[in-house]
Amino acid sequence: MVLGAANDALLMILGVVFVIVAVTLIAFSMFRQSDGGGVGAAFGGGDGGGALGTKGQQVVDKVIAFLGFCFIVLALAYSLISTGGRASDTEAVPTDTSTEAPKDAPK
Secondary structure, eight states: OHHHHSHHHHHHHHHHHHHHHHHHHHHHHHHOOOTTOHHHHHTTOOOOOOSSHHHHHHHHHHHHHHHHHHHHHHHHHHHHHHHTTOSOSSOOOOOOOOOSOOTTSOO
16 A cells, blocks of 8 residues: 555654644743733733733734644644544453463462
8 A cells, every 4th residue: 555655754744744734833822922911810800811912912823823723733634644444453352251270370
């Protein structure tokens, strides 16, 4: 199958893009102004309109929403490609209902 041959390279590319999206999402989340004023408002800090102003805040919110969507899509894609679409690689654990001790067990 063609996907099997490109699996390692595709996983590497997806992994790098996934990390870049995650770090960018964290960075943009730091610039987001909280609705309640955050910890600064609890100690008397004034509302300065956030780090980027009110129009900039709307842009940051849209970028965070887009990056969050990309994060979820990349996580699902990475999972599907790494498993090859299979549900699980593990076999079912055998259930042994007998209660007698193994024959080579010490007495």
